[in-house]
Amino acid sequence: AAAAATAAAAMGKTTDFRGPGARPDPVRSFNRWKKKHSHKQSQKKQLRKQLKKPEWQVEREVISRLMLNYGKINVNEITRFSDFPLSKKTLKGLQEAQYRLVTEIQKQTIGLALQGKDVLGAAKTGSGKTLAFLVPVLEALYRLQWTSTDGLGVLIISPTRELAYQTFEVLRKVGKNHDFSAGLIIGGKDLKHEAERINNINILVCTPGRLLQHMDETICFHATNLQMLGSDEADRILDMALLNTMNAIENLPRNVQTCFSQQQKSVKDLARLSLKNPEYVWVHEKAKYSTPATLEQNYIVCQLQQKISVLYSFLRSHLKKKSIVFFSSCKEVQYLFRVFCRLRPGISILALHGRQQQMRRMEVYNEFVRKRAAVLFATDIAARGLDFPAVNWVLQFDCPEDANTYIHRAGRTARYKEDGEALLILLPSEEKGMVQQLLQRKVPVKEIKINPEKLIDVQKKLESFLAQDQDLKERAQRCFVSYIRSVYLMKDKEIFDVSKLPIPEYALSLGLAVAPRVRFLQKMQKQPNKELIVSQDKKVSEPRAPSLSNDEVEEFRAYFSEKMSILQKGGKRPEETEDGLVNGISDEEEEEKESEEEVEEKLGKAKEYQPHSGPSTDESQKHKEAPMQFLDRDDDNEEEEDELGADFFKVKRHNVFGLDLKENKALQ
């Protein structure tokens, strides 16, 4: 008994040794009751006191307490979101979405952002960068007790519509207990419809082009109260010149906090950002590899004319898997999607590219998310930031323009601790240069060989499809030209050498009996030294990657520089710029039958920045009851139309950030 009493005392407990049946000590029981009673009384008193106060005041006190703890954040002690001084509403949202433990980038950046610093974070693909900036966004408005009448408080810019949509969905999930509203403005729907609602949005998720358009055309749109600007693809947005533009010309208020992340550390980006109190966080700077450890990466080398058979054979042997296949142009995706549907490999095939109408893009995105086994044929529109769950394989059918694009594409698998495999198909002429680039960027790729016995040749089948279907044949021709052109336009001539392509064999492999005439190739052969390059400072296109996202950048630049020159000339559109965008991108010889479509494709890509429609009343109706209201896209099947040109140049952008004119002038 003595030993037991010592042990109990050591654990700080009191033990009654009078044995069972003995009566409890009345003095001790009374004391215990008294303590409990007085605690309850004081709690009641506090509650009564609080009840007298208005809700906002109680909340303000809570906020003050939280903010007092901002200074005490110690990164080394943080393992869960609840270790940060976050509002109950955010924590509840995170918990309900099953987010409890923080990832490294979240751990390192959320505290800094809460403290009001401008944050630029870099971390590998799939490491949780989206929440790293969404959590501070929610807290920023919560701290200020933002309401719908306060207008736009946070702007989140995403390079593609799909990424904007996905970011919006995550925001909706984790922010659902907050009272402010959020809206998605990405084009694809009537501008007027958005314009009527835009000023009731507190957090706006948008694509750059649509934002610019509202700045131009929505008279009532203003961002005078803007508190924060965020993006998880900062480098891309910077490439699109938007931030520079906004900082230097578009008069972004200087007290706006920025919260950015991207996949790779970039010194260049630091210079490009004019941040007020910047903190740069490179989470994986010292990591051995720049891709996730759970990502297995291999490449194969094969002849161009074998690639379609390799893809078919790959799909036949991965029928239960979820895969994304990246191509370099929309027309390849369009043709090969059709052909593969006819080949019936035994797995669902989906296609995602920039020439689809917006609603279709969203449907495909959602369908692929839902499916357990499927293959998505995509352009680089799907390469950045998209978080498709449980993708097993990423296959790069066409060589990416550089190592960075490779990493973005491969990063669609092996996300957040999951496993994944990436396979890159290289032509013999691409192998040396690309593998070298990848190793330099700390990407561990190994060569593997195809088992020739497993290779199923589909060329004969394609030939017979084309013999019966004129439309398909024309698609094959367009695919052919489009691919050749994409190689021709690649910047890195060490890797991409159009003269080394086996042209007739490639045509045969697509099912075409003869190779279509490619005039720019013939010209090149005649004048091998004369590159069809126009320098960037002439404001037309330089040779560039054919990928959608790069085209987007070029379109945007061309559009933007033109627009700025107009603004600087007092808003008058010079005659010769009537179709500047068209000229800008199609400066190379466009005399082929193909040319019109090529231009159309490029304009289609430029749609990201064009007047289109977006948000939906249906969805917003659905969420009306919820405290956090969202303006979402319309579920309407309106065909996307390229209303390029004229409209863009009519309206002079107004001062949406409400800075005084003196400052405007100084900045211009």
Ligand SMILES: Nc1ncnc2c1ncn2[C@@H]1O[C@H](COP(=O)(O)OP(=O)(O)OP(=O)(O)O)[C@@H](O)[C@H]1O
């Ligand atoms: N703290 C967390 N706990 C659990 N899952 C998380 C957490 N943070 C993020 N995730 C999940 O990890 C996945 C990847 O996150 P996210 O899309 O933010 O990555 P990313 O770093 O932005 O990737 P990318 O560079 O490709 O854009 C998502 O499915 C997300 O839901």
